[in-house]
Amino acid sequence: MSDIAALFLSAGKNIETVLDGETVHAKILHDVSLDGRYIEGWVYVTPTRVIVTLGDQVTKEMPITAAKSYKTLGLIGSGQLEADVDGTPIILARFNLRQMPLYANAVKFLNKVASGAETPFYTEVEERTCPKCGRIYPDESRICPACINRRQVVKRLMKMAFPHWKLIFVVTLLFWLRAGLNLINPQLFRIFIDEVVAPGQADVRLFVFYISLITLLGPVGQSVCDMTRSLVVTRLSAQLGQDLRNMVYCKLQALSLNYVSKRKTGDLMNRVNNDTGTIQSFIQQQLVSVINDGLMLIGIGTILFITNWQMALMVLVPAPLVMFIMRRAWSTFDRRYHRQWRLSDRTNSLLQDILSGMRVVKAFGQEKREIERFTRYSKRWADVTAANERFYNTFFPLLGFLMGTGSYLLLWRGGVEIWQGEMTLGGLVQYSTYAGMIWGPLRNFTFMPRWFSQAMTAAERVFEILDEHPDVDDKPNAKRVKIAGRVQLEHVYFGYRSYEPVLLDICVDVAEGEMIGLVGHSGAGKSTFINLVCRFYDPDEGRILIDGMDVRDIQQSDLRRQIGVVLQEPFLFSGSIYENIAYAKPDATASEIIRAAKIANAHDFIMRFRDGYDTKVGERGQRLSGGERQRISIARAILHDPRILILDEATASVDTETEQLIQDALAKLVKNRTTFAIAHRLSTLRNANRLFVFEKGKIVEMGTHEDLYNQGGIYRKLVDAQMDLFRMRETSLSAVKE
Amino acid sequence: MSTNLPDALAEYAEIVFLAPEKCKFSMTAGGFLALEYGEDKFPVVSAYRSFPLTLGDKYISIRDDKEKEIGIIVDLADFSSDQANLVRAELERRYFTPVVETVVKMKEEFGYIYWEVITDRGPRRFTSRGQHDSIVPVSDTRILILDVDGNRFDVPDVRLLDAKSAKLLESLM
Incomplete structure (x- = not known):
């Protein structure tokens, strides 16, 4: 106890006094008090002491050597630093x-x-705040979302559009043409009224000429122009959409398993398809109308002001008010539609969830509950959509009315000017036609916030993926190598979070062609070990060598090509059995495929299918049993001919009889290959050259089955426990038979 | 305690329910919880909630320093207030979840949400992912917010917040 009391001797003193000039290795924020309030305190680590403060007042001080050990503990919503002082x-x-x-x-x-x-003090923790605005980088990324703005999003979209400049040029030309056609028509009308059909004029030829001209430049010309333009724009946006989709998809493939497995499949699918689709339709439809309307606004505005600036002002009287309201409406729209999008997304995810789990739903007879659940979600989505539409459809007619008030003023003023002879009838018609045309584009501009924010949100989400850095990245000078199969781990530490180590100080040397069985309770680190060998993750400390070469110096694609994996639940893609076996080697010949299937003991059952090797398998190989799928995946691995082979519970989900067939197939497969096998049924690891026994992230025993069994350690216990279980099963089986 | 498990299975699910009168909790000098249970002495124990989101003070599993379960407290309300408070303090430590009282600012950008809130533990700024992962709906009116580091913030009832805070949160629910 006195040791603990010694901690508080300097309590209350100023930190500078207590430090007394000693170097500070680290000053770390400690912002939660022991009784759970937010505070501002610090933990100082010096070469010899740990000092805890509240503000600049010391609360605890101890020599580092006063404790046997230190540790951090991650709790829910907070963490703590602990010291072990004499067992306390x-x-x-x-x-x-x-x-x-x-x-x-x-x-x-x-x-x-x-x-x-x-030891020196290493700082291995990366800076996590943006140097520009001081905000933390979200997650592992090095991009500050706050310091990227919408203008840059638009710029990036434009950059992406640049390769298609030819199409864009054609589109732009068509836009100018279309705006010109729009603007010229009221001009023709004025001439028609004032000069062709005015009292005293009866030139039939001129009459026919003008009517034809108006028709040709009006409805006909505009339609042709619109048609051509939408054809070109559709092509342009389809190409852009495809570019985006491909970029996102390629990026997803490049990102590590870690990134992909953290997110829901549905969410990623949304980003690949929906978000790029939104951007595509934005370019195709809304952007077109915006450019068109923008040109019209400028053109008409200029004409109105040049012809009669007083009347132009009248038309635009309500404009400031309209603009003000629209500006206010922006954020409301943004929020409302974001919510609608979120709900639709959630409904979609739920649907996907239920459909993939249909077997379970049916097995437990929960259809009714699932229907209710889906109905509830879908109703909420519908409600929000309806509310948004209501808002939208009330808001805009009102706004439209407000905008229209200008035209009444115009009639009044125009009438007076005609009476005074300052304006012709045709002039007024032309003017009010132009004035009428200005509201269309203006009104469309009020739709802009919604379109724009939808497209920007989608673009943001797409760019978020594109900006993601793969956490397992190829070094620029990574090499392509032919692997022989020696695998070494040197003092490897690893945790999916750096402060929760899953593997601790793993040192192994596996010879080429050796078969290693990985044994241990679930959560002991076996699968993590395998993930590291495949380089799905990089170790936090230490290194992994293949043929004496750091795996980080080998190109990932090259490494994986030479590693084969057979999983407990083999994944077969939709397609034929042939395609699935040939997955890793698409140019394999038919005889190679059949040989691989024969070695895998799969040939005979495949031949029993009506369509033989052309038999289609569903998304998860629905029409095949577990053992059949497993043998197909083994055939795939055989054809793949990897130097390093990983068997992850390859026989766990099949019956004993099939297991024999698979064991037999695997025995042929592992020959002359470095193999790591995880199996719960320890008997399946008898053939292993050596066994590694994992416990709590460490390899605690290493050796052959016999050695380890005779040693009488953890492995012995595991084997005995399984034997007991086996005997129990036998007894209960014979009991049932009797 | 009655359970709904079929009787035949009951013997496989032996649960030790801690008798309040046999428990004597105390606080160690190091800031941990200790327990004397009848004859047995446990110098360091921790308390885990079985239903952290729904039944906070009920079904609390008391575990020793090897994380082996000593037994379960059915309801803290059955304990004397100072004993219950010791366990509550331990629970508070394990489940550090400030309650959001006011949302001062909430800005959604690039898939992340930047928050400025006032909690029952003091004011706080944090960043959360703007996706389903970070906003956990517990019920129709209650949400849990997880920030990018895994810190948790509780909004026990959105309806009880002031109008501005509720409006900000509403768009996420």
Whole structure:
């Protein structure tokens, strides 16, 4: 206890006094008090001491060596730093989870010093705030979303459109033509009224000429122009949409498993299809009308003001008010439609969830409940959509009315001017036609906020993926190599979060062609070990060597091509059995495929199918049993001819008889290949050259089955437990038979 | 305790329910919870909620320093107030979840939401992912907000917030 009391000796003193000029390795925020309030305190780590403060007042101080060990503990919503003083754990400081990596880093140093080793203080934690605005980077990304603005989004979209400049040029020409046609028509009308059909004029030829001209430049010309334009624009937007979709898809393929597995399939599908679709339709429809309307506005505005600026002002009297209301409406629209989008997204995800889990729903007879659940979601979506439409359809007619008030003023003023002889009848008709034409584009501009914000949100979401950095990246000088199969792990530490280590100090050396069985309770680190060998993740510390070469120096695609995986639930793509076996080697000949299937003990059952190797398998190979799918995936692995083979519970989900066939197939497959096999049924690992026994992230036993069994350690216990289980099953089986 | 499990299975699911009168919780000098249960002494124990979101003070699993379950507290209300408060303090530590009282600012940008809130533990700024992952609807009126680091914020009843805060949150629900 006195040791603990010693912690508080300097309590209340100023930190500078207590530090007394000693170097500070780290000053880490500790922002939660022991009784759970937000505070501003700090943990100072010096070469010899740990000092905890509240503001600049010291609350605890201890020599690092006063504790046996230190650790961080991630709790729910907060974390804490603990010290073990003579077997008594002490909470030194609490903090929000953002600080966790900083503390985890400091603890490595503290533990080394506590154990008497001399060590420098490494800072391995990356800066997480944007240097421009000080906000944290969300997640692992190095992009500050706040410092990217919409203008840049538009710029990026335009950059993407640049390769299609020829089409864009044609479209622009058509836009000018269309605006010109629109503007010329009222002019023709004025001449027609004032000069062709005016009292005293009866030139039939002129009459016919003008009517033809008006028709030709009006309805006919405009239609032809519109048609051509929409054809060209559709082509342009389809190409742009495809570009975007491809970019997103390629990026998703490049991103690590970590990124993809963190997100829902439905969400990623949305980004690939819907968001790029939204951008595409924005370009195709809305952007077109915006440009068109913009040109019209400028053209008509100029004409109106030049002809009669007083009347032009009258027309535009309500404009400021309209603009003001529209500006206010922007954020409301943004919010409302965002919500609608979110609900539709959620309804979609739910639907996908239920459909993929249909078997379970039916097996438990929960159809009714699922229908209710879906109805509830879908009703909410419908309600919000209806409310949004109501808002939209009330708001805009009112706004339209407001805009129209200008035209009444115009009639009044125009009438007076005709009486005074300052304006002709044709002039007024022309003027009010122009004035009428200005509201269309203006009204359309009020739709803009919605279109624009929809498209921008979609673009933001697409760019978010495009900007994501793969956390397992190829080095620029990564090499392509032919692998022989030696695998070494040197002091490898790894955690899916750096402060929750899953693998601790793993050191192994596996010879070329050796078969290794990975044994241990679930969660002990076996699958993580395999994930690291496949380089789905990189280790936090230490390195992994293949044929003596750091895996980070080998091109990922090249590495994976030489690693084969057979999983517990083999995934077959929609397509034929042939295509599935040939997946890793699309140019394989038919005889190669059949040979692979024969080795995998799959040929005979495939031949029993009516369509043989051309038999289609569903999205998850619905029409095949687990054992059949497994053998197809083994055939795939055989054809793939990998140097390193991974068997992850390959026989777990099949019956004993099929298991024999698969075991037999696997035995042929593993020959001369470095193999890592995880299996719950330990008997299936008898053939392994060596077994690695995992416990809590460490390899605790290593050796052959016999050695380990005789050693009487953890492996012995596991085997005995399984034997007991096996015997129990036998007994109950014979009991049932009797 | 009556359960709805078929009787034949009941023997496989032995649950030790901690008798309030046999429990003596105390706080260690290091800030941890200790328990004397009858004859047994546990120098460090931790408390886990079985239903953290729905039945906060009920079905609390008390575990020793190896995370082995000692037993379950059916309801903290059955304990004397100072004993219950010791366990509550431990629960508070494990489940640090400030309650949002006011949403001062909420800005959604590029798929992330930037928050400025006042909680029962003090004011706070944080960033959350703007997707389903970060806004966990617990019920029709209650949400849990997870920030990018895994910190949690509770909004027990959106209807009880002031109009401005409620409006800001509404768009997410």
